[in-house]
Amino acid sequence: MDVAEATAVLTSARTAAKSQDRATTRAHAQAALSLLQPCFLPGMDDEWVHTRRLETEELELEALEWIARASLGLGSAELGPAQRAARELVARSPFRETGHRFLMEALAADGNVAEAMRVYDDLRVRLRDELGAAPAAEMQALHQRLLAGESGRRAVAEQPPAAALPRRLSPPERSIFVARGRELEVLRTAWNDARAGTRRLVLVGGEPGIGKTRLAQEFARSAYLDGTVLYAACQEEALVPYQPFVVARPLGRRLDAVRALAARTLQTSRRTGNRWDEWASRQLAARVCAVRGQHQRAVDLLDAALDIVVVGGAPYFELWVRPELARALCDIGRVEEAREHVDRCRTILEGGEDWRARAGMTAVAAGIVLAHEGRSSDAARVFAEGRALLARHRLIGDEADLLHQWGRSLAAPDRLDEAADLYRRHDVGRLWFERVSADRRQLG
Incomplete structure (x- = not known):
């Protein structure tokens, strides 16, 4: 095992991924995985050994992710390696959603949509029963695409997805949005200016019930497509100092x-x-x-x-x-x-x-x-x-x-x-x- 060399090779894999060179990405990831075998100091159970072993296991899981991700990007001829890497990810880290996502994409692309749906259901039940949680938004979107009859495959993202839209700005049931087109256009203009590098601050005022929150929800949904949306409330009786700044994080x-x-x-x-x-x-x-x-x-x-x-x-x-x-x-x-x-x-x-x-x-x-x-x-x-x-x-x-x-x-x-x-x-x-x-x- 050569942890230092494996870390350096994984860095090269990340660099290749940024330039969309998937073949090189996979080759570096496979090399890193080989360098990390066998496990760190097998047979020893000291605390420092356990800590170090967890670190090397995390490197192995990252290497498997890059192998699966790059193989998916290389097309239908490489679906086999993608499935094998994804299955190993799921087996070794069953709560790690990337392994399930890559496996679902590989199975669906290979025509096994029903099996891909079963992978999602297994993950959903595990998260619900063990952690009281639901799959991430990206997993749910993939599931919906499969339900709609799509292949499930799309351009494989080389970077992690953006933070989810805050719940307060994305209620399960939205009221009809009417008579606020001009105000919405003001917000969108300010947003475009901000994206171009000019800082903007917009204050929305009005009587209670006039539709301020509904306007913010509508704008947030469109802005979310191009960035990260944060939400914070400034309560009259805050529990902690600077509460809006504590809450307003991704x-x-x-x-x-x-x-x-x-x-x-x-x-x-x-x-x-x-x-x-x-x-x-x-x-x-x-x-x-x-x-x-x-x-x-x-x-x-x-x-x-x-x-x-x-x-x-x-x-x-x-x-x-x-x-x-x-x-x-x-x-x-x-x-x-x-x-x-x-x-x-x-x-x-x-x-x-x-x-x-x-x-x-x-x-x-x-x-x-x-x-x-x-x-x-x-x-x-x-x-x-x-x-x-x-x-x-x-x-x-x-x-x-x-x-x-x-x-x-x-x-x-x-x-x-x-x-x-x-x-x-x-x-x-x-x-x-x-x-x-x-x-x-x-x-x-």
């Missing part, structure tokens, strides 16, 4: 990345049998569902995560799960149940442990419950207390960062960067659990 792409992290963590749990990896994957997947508005699915995933820590006899970890479950329950109107989880957290905190950060997280959740009960002044007070506890909390190293990020992201679930970083380092939590378990065993 969430679609980041959500897919965080969901992929949850999927990889779940795969690790199945490979190792470690329930704490499963706990982490469930809770991270729930965060993605909450941001996407899939609140019932978020509750289901958090219930599963809570079962793991309760069965494991780890009240410490209940203080991670219950505050977020309380928020998710509030999102679907089950406020009484949410309050029960907050009360349980307070009972755990009465145990005398110095868990001030968990007290802060519990207070944040309590503030959310109070807000849903219409007790705005009490909510503001309790929420402020929780944030103050988090701000004053000081531990050592990763544990401090982990708790501070978790508490802040509980208040604003759109902070996916912090949530993803937390779960990348969830081993800190596992070490705490092992320490608590060891103490319990010593006490009999």
Whole structure:
């Protein structure tokens, strides 16, 4: 195995792909795949070996993607290599949607449309059952083309797709757009100026119900064809500083990345049998569902995560799960149940442990419950207390960062960067659990 050389060859494959040289792209990707065989230090299970092995596996998966992508671009004579590379991708990384997409395209181009549809359905069911998610927009579009009787193949993109159109600007059912042609033309003119390099800012004003949001939706749908559309709301009582700027990010792409992290963590749990990896994957997947508005699915995933820590006899970890479950329950109107989880957290905190950060997280959740009960002044007070506890909390190293990020992201679930970083380092939590378990065993 020569990781450095394989990395360099993969860089050459990317360069060839940019110039549409698919034969060279595939040749470099195949060479990189050969250089990465066999796996890194087989037979060794040290932590640093495992980390390095994951890095090399990611390089192998990228090489397989380039082989499948380039083979599809080379035409019908190369559909066999495309299918083989795509099937290996699906087998090795079943939550990685690119493998399913390449396999669907290759099968459809080879006349096996029904089998391509089955690949999509398998992916859809897996994402729904394991992560509470749906296939990405590009996968759904491919599925629709197959349903319409098209071959499914089109020019193979050499770059990843743009972020999805924000849900607020793409409702499932749109009202009829009338009598706003002039305003829409003003927006489109400003957009064309911006594309030409001249900065533009447009303010849309009017009485409530006059159609401001509907105008923005119509414009966003056309602008989305040529760029990335961001959406943010400036609420009168924001939960975090600079909330519009926190929210106004290409969430679609980041959500897919965080969901992929949850999927990889779940795969690790199945490979190792470690329930704490499963706990982490469930809770991270729930965060993605909450941001996407899939609140019932978020509750289901958090219930599963809570079962793991309760069965494991780890009240410490209940203080991670219950505050977020309380928020998710509030999102679907089950406020009484949410309050029960907050009360349980307070009972755990009465145990005398110095868990001030968990007290802060519990207070944040309590503030959310109070807000849903219409007790705005009490909510503001309790929420402020929780944030103050988090701000004053000081531990050592990763544990401090982990708790501070978790508490802040509980208040604003759109902070996916912090949530993803937390779960990348969830081993800190596992070490705490092992320490608590060891103490319990010593006490009999």
